[in-house]
Amino acid sequence: MTPDAFKASLTSAEPPQGVSAPLAALWWAAKGDWNKAHVTVQNKLGTEAAWVHAYLHRLDGREISNAAYWYRRADKPFAKSSSEDEWNQIVAELLAGASG
Numbered sequence: 001m002t003p004d005a006f007k008a009s010l011t012s013a014e015p016p017q018g019v020s021a022p023l024a025a026l027w028w029a030a031k032g033d034w035n036k037a038h039v040t041v042q043n044k045l046g047t048e049a050a051w052v053h054a055y056l057h058r059l060d061g062r063e064i065s066n067a068a069y070w071y072r073r074a075d076k077p078f079a080k081s082s083s084e085d086e087w088n089q090i091v092a093e094l095l096a097g098a099s100g
Helices: 003-011 021-030 034-041 047-060 064-074 083-099
Strands: none
Touching: 003 021, 003 083, 021 034, 021 047, 021 083, 034 047, 047 064, 047 083
């Protein structure tokens, strides 16, 4: 799946079948459902899930220290770009990893 196809799927009622939990969480976040996004990824292991978890807490904005913790777990720097740019970056990298 390409990033453009993933974005186009946002018109659907559910995330695309077969995407990882981190990608599904990003899908829910883009749909404006932060809670569903957080529940989707909060108990998942691995750096991809940690990165999405960091993004969600940065997006929420109330617990920046929690976001910083998750960025460290993901081995990623705290994002300085816009949340939209970060979303696009994470989607592109996770989709590239899923196809390779």
